[in-house]
Amino acid sequence: MVGIDPRLDRLPSPVLDASRRLYGHWWEGAANALLRFGRGVVEAVAPFAVAVKLQIAFYEMYGWWGLEAYSQIAAYARELGLMVIGDVKRGDIASTAEAYAAAHLGEVVLPGGEKTAGLFNVDAITINPYLGSDGVLPFVRQAVQHGRGVFVLVRTSNPSAGELQDLTVQPPDSAARPPGLPARPRAVRLWEQVAALVRQWGELAGTPGGEVDDAGVRRAGAGTGGQALNRGSGEQPFGPVGAVVGATYPEDLARARELLPNQWILVPGYGTQGATARDAVQACCPGTRLGALVNAGRSIIYAFSEPRWMEGRKPSQWAKAVAAAARHARDELLAAADTRHA
Secondary structure (H helix, E strand, O other), X not given: XXXXXXXXXXXXXXXXXXXXXXHOOOHHHHHHHHHHHHHHHHHHHOOOOOEEEEEOHHHHOOHHHHHHHHHHHHHHHXXXXXXXXXXXXXXXXXXXXXXXXXXXXXXXXXXXXXXXXXXXXXXXXXXXXXXXXXXXXXXXXXXXXXXXXXXXEEEOOOOOOHHHHOOXXXXXXXXXXXXXXXXXXXXXXXXXXXXXXXXXXXXXXXXXXXXXXXXXXXXXXXXXXXXXXXXXXXXXXXXXXXXEXXXXXXXHHHHHHHHOOOOXXXXXXXXXXXXXXXXXXXXXXXXXXXXXXXXXXXXXXXXXXXXXXXXXXXXXXXXHHHHHHHHHHHHHHHHHHHXXXX
């Protein structure tokens, strides 16, 4: 999976020059450059990736022009057969969470009362679980209803993640617990408790057909939960609730796979952040290549900045460098996965 986190000052000069000629140095020019670059990256990586992850913050910076670029890039990626993950990290409760979910996963109501897909619709989004089930289940309901997915932040890849995520907590008797623990709860790391909740939410919502109410109870219905995330996953069924676990902590990533046997794991940290392919494939289900969406961002989208990828190429061929880096990452990850279960 390729993460598209575009910084204007790092875009290739041919892209910036073309946008400036058309729109000058203002907001429209910035958004047009993001759109040109995003479409170019999507087209370059499509033969080698299964998904792209769009970080919405880099588009929100440029107001409605930037958000229009985000929407158009997402639509183009889906046209090319890629799954699109919106890295939006939303988190709220009740009607506010429902509004976020409708915008990114579901449908919105227009003035005439008719419903239509939200302008920012993608196949899955990232969400923040800090508010507990009240802040997660509205997103899960929309994901189930519309055949989409959510990735819950569990063990993130950033250096200070342990300030909260490694804290030892004592779950209450009624709380979800990692499997294998005794009936009486014992202290676990906070991220492990979040993983246990992700597994519980996934078990509530993972079977196609139905809805999840405010209490987390699954009810009969016509939903297609996890449809987007299961596209191309082979025989192994995965539900619509996944986890974000960074490859920069490979031992924790391996532990997360133990705790989450039937969830997709979105794996940041591979590439520029320092994690290796061998680290990242700890997220794969044992004996398979399945269950892991390994994200590589800057190491691919800015490949044109590295001489090894631009050798023999003109600046206008920047997308060929991106494609070469994407192919290299794919091959490296597949080789690491095969070695792991050989």
